[in-house]
Amino acid sequence: MAETPELVHPQVYASWETRGYWEGAGRGELVLQRCLSCGTVQHKPRGVCASCLSGDIEHFVASGRGTVYTFTVTHQNMVPPFAAACPYVMAYVQTEEGPRVLTHIVGCDPADVRIGMAVVADYQPQQRTDGEQFAVVRFRPAD
Amino acid sequence: MSLSGACAIAGVYEHPTRWAPDKTEFQIMAESAKGALDDAGLAIGDVDALFGASMTMGAMGIVELAEYLNLKPNYIDGTNIGGSSFVAHCTHAAAAIHAGLCDVALVLYGSTAASTAMAIGTGMGHGTRNAWESFQSPYGMTTVGSYAMVAQLHMEKYGTKPEQLAEIAVTMRRHAGLNPAAKMRAPITVDDVLSSRLISAPLHLLDCCIISDGGGAIVVTSMERARDLKKKPVQILGCGESVCHQEIGAPDLLTMGARQAGERAFAMAGVQRSDIDLAMVYDSFTITVLSTLENLGFCEVGEGGDFVSGGRIGLGGELPVNLDGGGLSNNHPGMRGIFLVIEATKQLRGECGDRQVKDAKLAVAHGTGGTLGVAHSGATLILGVD
Numbered sequence: 001m002a003e004t005p006e007l008v009h010p011q012v013y014a015s016w017e018t019r020g021y022w023e024g025a026g027r028g029e030l031v032l033q034r035c036l037s038c039g040t041v042q043h044k045p046r047g048v049c050a051s052c053l054s055g056d057i058e059h060f061v062a063s064g065r066g067t068v069y070t071f072t073v074t075h076q077n078m079v080p081p082f083a084a085a086c087p088y089v090m091a092y093v094q095t096e097e098g099p100r101v102l103t104h105i106v107g108c109d110p111a112d113v114r115i116g117m118a119v120v121a122d123y124q125p126q127q128r129t130d131g132e133q134f135a136v137v138r139f140r141p142a143d
Numbered sequence: 144m145s146l147s148g149a150c151a152i153a154g155v156y157e158h159p160t161r162w163a164p165d166k167t168e169f170q171i172m173a174e175s176a177k178g179a180l181d182d183a184g185l186a187i188g189d190v191d192a193l194f195g196a197s198m199t200m201g202a203m204g205i206v207e208l209a210e211y212l213n214l215k216p217n218y219i220d221g222t223n224i225g226g227s228s229f230v231a232h233c234t235h236a237a238a239a240i241h242a243g244l245c246d247v248a249l250v251l252y253g254s255t256a257a258s259t260a261m262a263i264g265t266g267m268g269h270g271t272r273n274a275w276e277s278f279q280s281p282y283g284m285t286t287v288g289s290y291a292m293v294a295q296l297h298m299e300k301y302g303t304k305p306e307q308l309a310e311i312a313v314t315m316r317r318h319a320g321l322n323p324a325a326k327m328r329a330p331i332t333v334d335d336v337l338s339s340r341l342i343s344a345p346l347h348l349l350d351c352c353i354i355s356d357g358g359g360a361i362v363v364t365s366m367e368r369a370r371d372l373k374k375k376p377v378q379i380l381g382c383g384e385s386v387c388h389q390e391i392g393a394p395d396l397l398t399m400g401a402r403q404a405g406e407r408a409f410a411m412a413g414v415q416r417s418d419i420d421l422a423m424v425y426d427s428f429t430i431t432v433l434s435t436l437e438n439l440g441f442c443e444v445g446e447g448g449d450f451v452s453g454g455r456i457g458l459g460g461e462l463p464v465n466l467d468g469g470g471l472s473n474n475h476p477g478m479r480g481i482f483l484v485i486e487a488t489k490q491l492r493g494e495c496g497d498r499q500v501k502d503a504k505l506a507v508a509h510g511t512g513g514t515l516g517v518a519h520s521g522a523t524l525i526l527g528v529d
Contacts, residue, residue: 007283009281013273017274018277041392042391042392044278044392050391069296070293070299070396070516071292071295072291072344075343076287077288079283085283087344090282090283090284090288092516098392099392099393100392100393101392102278102279102284103282115299116299
């Protein structure tokens with residue numbers, strides 16, 4: 001089977017709460033949140049801690065390393081641009097810092113993806129007309 | 144007095160249509176309402192509480208539905224938590240009736256998903272201007288894809304086999320063959336399932352529910368009133384609801400809403416899993432059935448593959464599941480939770496002919512709404528007859 005076809009991911013939209021994540025991705029960084037009150041590390045980003053509701057939240061740059069928690073090789077999705085990109089690998093990656101992020105696994109044959117496989121973050125910058133410097137986070141096999 | 148046993152399903156109706164290009168959702172709901180009220184021996188004028196949900200009803204949809212039916216109910220509830228909504232509506236109706244807020248509740252569902260070519264399983268993943276959804280939309284998340292990730296994890300962790308998932312689809316089709324109203328009735332084999340095309344690995348085409356039009360209705364009233372109506376009352380003995388989601392980012396995808404909702408429902412009913420004569424569980428995909436039975440406590444998490452094997456969940460087996468053929472073969476208009484309650488009720492009234500579970504006294508119905516691998520709701524009912 002051929003390598004996953006390159007897919008141009010749909011545009012993302014940031015709220016004030018999620019902007020830190022997308023701007024981080026635009027710089028090539030995986031940005032997560034930590035509560036300064038109780039220490040909870042969380043994703044998706046919020047304006048409050050989802051454990052204790054404290055508003056005292058910091059963003060931090062995660063390692064970008066993780067393992068495949070689970071995945072599916074998608075053979076049918078009727079919506080462009082995904083229809084043309086099948087088969088593509090959608091996955092949850094368990095980050096070293098704790099949260100699992102929904103993502104794609106790229107840079108290898110879909111048939112070679114395994115649960116537990118070591119992966120690193122890979123960033124696809126978005127071509128945008130609104131001036132935002134965002135990127136979509138995918139993961140590829142660790143070297 | 145406890146809610147357990149205080150209220151009953153007094154009437155049900157499964158709309159016979161599977162393809163209705165000539166009908167609207169509300170029309171299907173109204174025709175279903177007539178059917179369920181006739182079944183109960185009631186008239187539309189007796190209804191003082193309205194519950195409903197559909198794939199296209201908007202924020203004020205329940206008010207529009209009341210207008211369509213020319214109803215001015217004392218109690219309205221348009222809760223939409225996905226396909227499980229109608230199971231939850233029965234709970235909400237029972238609670239409201241028990242609290243004295245209303246007397247006769249009508250629960251309605253209608254859909255033209257098939258004839259309007261709604262892409263239920265593989266059409267998600269659009270770009271969106273919703274910041275929260277932007278964590279999914281770049282990745283082409285599909286309904287089937289989210290369930291497939293649960294199946295993949297189950298297989299990796301517990302050695303569950305594609306053949307075991309396939310047996311679920313084969314069993315549902317066998318039941319559909321005994322249901323004259325079912326859309327897909329021709330028998331299939333495990334090999335047929337495994338050789339059907341992969342939609343989202345490891346799930347094949349025949350691991351997925353069908354798409355149909357359809358609808359249904361349920362009448363809930365007090366046990367006291369139900370005793371004087373046309374049909375044998377089916378008591379609501381236990382109920383529970385739940386949601387599962389991404390939490391702070393690290394959910395266990397093998398824990399379903401069925402666990403929390405099921406535990407509460409069984410505790411309220413005061414019955415054991417071994418007391419249950421049949422189970423009606425949402426079968427959007429084969430993995431949904433396996434994981435639901437585990438989470439409802441019929442076996443341990445990880446044992447589902449063995450549990451569904453060897454005919455155990457077929458008619459005549461230890462725990463017959465989805466006697467109508469389920470969403471995998473009977474009908475799936477997008478939100479099929481209402482049919483779980485309708486078939487459980489008919490089974491407990493002994494009206495199911497060739498697919499009747501002998502001497503059925505106690506049934507569990509569990510609806511799952513949304514998607515297992517992303518966020519979902521669960522609603523459980525334990526139903527029984529004397």
